[in-house]
């Protein structure tokens with residue numbers, strides 16, 4: 560992500576009180592490593608900043624409002640702890656026959672599709 564975009568992100572997150580002063584630099588240093596079409600996993604943000612997963616989603620939804628990322632879906636197998644390795648723009652775009660690449664269990668779209676974020680700029 561470019562310094563311009565990162566500066567905007569920093570401003571917005573602090574202004575809206577979405578992140579604390581002492582975590583913002585860690586976040587910015589992490590975000591600088593992403594390029595367009597990269598996927599940002601809320602779980603990664605959670606781990607990097609040691610924050611609750613809901614706070615990680617708040618940050619990512621704020622980035623979406625700025626037009627920096629967009630929400631996409633990726634099926635995930637809770638038993639094997641692996642992602643499908645393909646993202647979809649909506650739940651309805653996930654093929655009916657999509658199943659876990661490891662245990663072959665059919666994905667349940669209500670519980671197995673995780674909201675993640677694709678970098679736009």
Ligand SMILES: [Zn+2]
Pocket residue numbers: 636637638639640659660661662663664
């Ligand atoms: Zn599985």
